[in-house]
Amino acid sequence: MIPTRFTEMNVGDMFVVRNAGNVIPHSQHFLDELTTNEPAALELGCIVNDIRHIIVCGHSDCKAVNLLYKLQDGEFASLKNRRLSPLRAWLCTHALPSLEKFQQLQLTDYQKPLLFQAETPMRHFVAYIDPDNEFALEDKLSQINTLQQLQNIASYGFLKKRLETHQLHIHALWFDIYTGEIYYFSRQAKRFVIIDENNFDKLLGEVQRYYM
Numbered sequence: 001m002i003p004t005r006f007t008e009m010n011v012g013d014m015f016v017v018r019n020a021g022n023v024i025p026h027s028q029h030f031l032d033e034l035t036t037n038e039p040a041a042l043e044l045g046c047i048v049n050d051i052r053h054i055i056v057c058g059h060s061d062c063k064a065v066n067l068l069y070k071l072q073d074g075e076f077a078s079l080k081n082r083r084l085s086p087l088r089a090w091l092c093t094h095a096l097p098s099l100e101k102f103q104q105l106q107l108t109d110y111q112k113p114l115l116f117q118a119e120t121p122m123r124h125f126v127a128y129i130d131p132d133n134e135f136a137l138e139d140k141l142s143q144i145n146t147l148q149q150l151q152n153i154a155s156y157g158f159l160k161k162r163l164e165t166h167q168l169h170i171h172a173l174w175f176d177i178y179t180g181e182i183y184y185f186s187r188q189a190k191r192f193v194i195i196d197e198n199n200f201d202k203l204l205g206e207v208q209r210y211y212m
Contacts, residue, residue, distance in 0.1 A: 058146030
C-alpha cells in the first residue's frame with residue numbers, strides 16, 4: 001500500500017513516514033533527548049518544511065494490528081515473548097492505548113461511540129467504529145488505532161502552537177486493501193466514510209470549511 005498511489009499524487013508531493021502499525025508514539029515516552037524517528041519526522045515535516053496537513057493512513061488486514069489484537073492474551077504478551085519479538089515489544093510500548101479503546105468498544109457490543117482527543121486537550125471528537133459491522137474485529141481495531149495516532153500527534157509540544165492556531169491539521173484515512181476503497185474519517189459524520197462519487201462533494205466541503 002503506497003499512499004502516493006491511492007491518493008493519486010506524485011512522488012515528492014507527500015512526506016511519507018512508514019512503520020509497523022502506523023504508530024506515532026505518544027510524547028510521554030520520551031524524556032530529555034530520547035526519541036525515535038516518528039517525532040523527528042513530524043518536526044522535519046511540519047516545522048522545518050511547513051507542512052500543514054498530517055494524514056494518518058491505516059488499512060485492513062494490517063499484520064501489525066492483527067498481532068496487536070492477539071496481545072489481549074497474557075501469555076502472548078508476556079515479558080519473555082516481548083524480549084523475543086521486537087514487533088511485540090514495539091506494540092506493547094506504543095499501541096496499547098488503541099487496544100484499550102478496542103476493549104471499551106467490546107464492552108458495548110461494538111455499538112457505542114468512542115471519544116478521542118483532537119488537536120488540543122480541550123477538543124475532542126466522537127467516533128462510531130464500523131457501525132454497519134462490515135469489517136473483521138482486527139479491522140475495527142485498525143480503525144481505532146488510526147484515530148489514536150491523531151491524539152498521539154497532538155501530544156507533542158513543538159506542534160502545540162500550530163495546532164491551536166489552525167496552521168496545522170490532522171486527518172485519518174483508512175484503506176480496504178481487498179476492495180480498493182478509501183475511507184476518510186469525517187468528524188461531522190463521526191465515522192469513517194467511503195470516498196466515492198456520492199460522498200466526495202460533501203467530504204470536500206467539510207475539509208474546505210474546517211481545514212483550509
